[in-house]
Amino acid sequence: xxxxxxxKNTHSDRLPRLLWISPFHLDSIMDSVTWLETTxxxxxxxxxxxxxxxxxxxxxxxxxGVEVFCVADLDVYFLGLLAFHxxxxxxxxxx
Numbered sequence: 001x002x003x004x005x006x007x008k009n010t011h012s013d014r015l016p017r018l019l020w021i022s023p024f025h026l027d028s029i030m031d032s033v034t035w036l037e038t039t040x041x042x043x044x045x046x047x048x049x050x051x052x053x054x055x056x057x058x059x060x061x062x063x064x065g066v067e068v069f070c071v072a073d074l075d076v077y078f079l080g081l082l083a084f085h086x087x088x089x090x091x092x093x094x095x
Contacts, residue, residue, distance in 0.1 A: 015046055015047060015048040016046070016047050016048070017047070017048045017049075017050075018042065018047055018048070018049045018050070019050050019052070019092075020035070020039065020049060020050065020051050020052070021052045021053075021088060022035050022051065022052065022053040022054075023053075023054070023081075023084070024053060024054070025053060025054055025055065026051075026053045026063050026068060027055075027061070027063050032063065032064070033064075035051060035053075036051075036063060036064050036065075036066040036068075037066075039051045039066050039068075040065070040066050050069060051066070051067075051068045051069065052068070052069045052070075052071060052088065052091065053068055053069075053070060053071070054070065054071055054072075054073040054080075054084050055068075055070025055071065055072060055073070056070070056072065057070065057072050058070060058071060058072050069091075071084060071087045071088060071091065072087070
């Protein structure tokens with residue numbers, strides 16, 4: 001019988017991490033519960049979840065009892081979306 005090689009888990013002492021990006025303003029859409037409640041449940045299960053969404057300004061915001069990191073966007077559709085994605089790329093470098 002062949003022995004299976006297993007990779008040693010070097011990060012076993014850390015919580016599982018998830019960076020979850022929503023393209024929607026979670027304080028104004030009807031289905032924000034999908035994003036917010038899933039984030040809340042994963043955090044209660046021990047995950048380190050960072051939920052990011054567009055907002056009026058940069059920074060942490062509590063939406064329906066869930067902490068969300070907002071990234072400021074522009075009101076111009078295409079340029080706003082492009083700027084949002086560029087700012088998310090900068091956030092990845094810090095995360």
